Amino acid sequence: MRAIVVGSGAGGATAARELQSRGFEVVVLEAGPPFKPFTRRISWAEPLRRFGLLGGESTFKHLFPPMDIQRSSQELVLVRGLSTGGSTVLACGNLVRADRGLKEIGLDLTPEYDELEGELKPTTIPQENWRPVTNEMFLSARDMGLNPQPTPKVVDTSKCNNCGLCELGCVRGARWDSRKFLTEAIRKGAVLKSRSPVERVITENGRVSGVITHDNKKYNADVVVLAAGGIGSPQILKNSGLKAEDHLWVDIVLTLGGVLSGARQLEEPPMAWYTQHEDYILSPYPDILSHYFHKPWRKVPIQDRVGLMVKLADTEEGAVYADGKVDKPLTAYDQERLDLAINQAQEVMEGAGVSGPFVRGVPNGGHLGGTVPLKKEDVPNIRPSWLPEGLWVADLSLSPRSQGLPTILLTAALALRVSRKILETME
Template sequence: MKRVIVVGSGAGGAAAAEKLQGKFQVTVLEAGREFKPFSFSLSVLEKLKKTGLFFDEREIQLIFPSMRVQKTENKMVMVSGTGLGGTTTLSAGNALRMDSGLKELGIDLDDEFDELYRQIPITNDHQNKWSDATKRLFEICREMDLNPQPIPKLGDYERCTNCGRCVLGCPSGVKWDSRQFLKAAFDKGAKLVTKCKVLKVIIENGSVKGVQAQKGSNVIFYPAELVILAAGGFSTPVILQNSDIECESRLFVDPVLCVAAKQKGSLQNKEFSMPFAVQREHYILSPYFDYLSFFFNKSWRYPAPDTLTLMIKLADSSTGSVDHKSIKKTLTGIDKERLQEGVELCKEILSRYGIRKDCFFLGTINAGHPGGMLPLTREEAKTLHNSRLPGNLYVADATLFPKSLGNPPILTIMALAKKISKIIMA
């Protein structure tokens, strides 16, 4: 049986491993360790916050090792998951189909989405779990003809306890994440190596022979007949570049900016993340409690239960890059204009809620949906394989997206990874 190495255990890697195990012998290499939900008491951390000890977002890794925070040269905050399940464990659990850009290239993922809908419990009816504040925001958006829609969720939200910790790792197992696909793959015989950071792909005579990885203090060669890179939009391009495979400076990151206000008893910190969304041409709006801003942005000085926020998630320009040293990403003029448009719309919504416009404050711009540095083209619609790659090397994550979705990408990444796996099996 041919050996396949899958690099990364997030959305793309787990979907590929689950699909391929059986026809191939799959080994999943994960740079992080077993995932554990955030366990600290938020009330204790709020007290620590008042001491001024929290001053840099990268400190979050000291209390929550599964969340990795990096900063660009101009100090934009970049967030990713490092651990089994990748960023899916830290996501809001959104199940949005966002493949219009791929369809424009001639890539049909209908069968793969249908397969995902059969495999994963997806909840669309969760309004009975919404707080009064969320219900009121939803009604205001309807009154403004913004067409708000509940966001489909990965998991069984009837069991949701409204702890507000979706993006810190669901402690009650309500939210589905890619570890469920990994378990299915392991039950069929797949192997797993954690705390194993892949450095580069080993290529000889135009063919991949395996990968070189750092495991503790040792550098180990893992042989394979086929390699799938699904380490995420920040890490996959670095592995490719370390392997002398050129990427494009087309990094997008889906920047997030929250508009917040003091609203006593809003209890948004006890709401599950992103219950509904307003879709605009270049961004979405959604209720979202931003923990990074709450702990590290000095403007966020009110107690968590009294802070009401709306999030803007932007489909940013594809102008950036990442290498083994740093992430280079700046917002373009048009990005800033669109963000400001979103800010004004959020202020209008919150004003109708009853909050004075001079009471608003902004969050820290942060981002966590990177991709785009090896974008698919129309010529690759059938193979899903870039010509720069050896024939037995594939990429199966958001690195392939031709442009920013400006929306949660998990379901679309998994559908693309399944399609790639079918091509490999064929």
């Protein structure tokens, strides 16, 4: 049996490893090139940043090609990884259980969460490795009754040098990303083809029989697994004459910037702790994107900038088109909740001795899902019933609700459940 897995992020790599280990011949098609971390020599950019010569956030794509950045509306930027490892190579290594909206449809991923956590063994960053300002904000949040908790991470602290640039790739191999799973699949015989963006799936007599890549190459398969993310998977579906729903969610991130002389917040792993609320979290985060490309942040040197992030479960209203363009606004309801959360973040920062001027960073989203959402009747088979036979989805597109939490674990758990259902149906 042959399987095509489209994408190599948390979903694709998990599916590829599981299917290959259970007897499938797996080919992984990744749109992007092999991943290379960003150079750590970023001090050269400081003079350009101060004078606004780096341009807008789209410039970053030229400096760091694995990070795909596009505006989905005037007020919102979307970020995703287009490289081997998908968005996991650009993440902070957080491993948190996220299940918002899943109980409502009867989906319980506890077995998959238990299994993945047992294998990956998440730990936390020791508090002695936190910068003083991070510890003071933790204490401030605790005094406010926000119950901050150290963030579970898959980071080997013995290898970590506290560079603070997790989202630009880990040059020391301290942080887990999905290339570890992908490497295991390849060792067992899976084939990875990078720079192979899939254009569409091939459907014959109501069954999917393979895919066509952008360069018009055809790959035949008994099973096709779309794990190209909340933008990539619906784009392929629509290009194939199949439907995807206009319910894109992105987990909006907005970082509040304050000032503390000598804070040097970049000298620690980001998101060392978090507070969890009904539909958002707060977490310390220096926000490199805003520092280098957001005009209101320009006057403060990076060693004095302090950031506290809001990650919000946003309204599931966004559309992905066949050409890859996205229409995803910041709704009035999203803005109202962001305002409330940002006010709380400022109170935490002031309690820690961080001063103003407080400025907001670039609103952005990097957890992309909801475009092929599961419904209650889909849960037993873990696939939307309208998909042609042989076609599966194994990424955040399946999750009907925005999470406002880290989503690597959720993505991998969904892919694990999907993979095992594929195996069950093919027996």
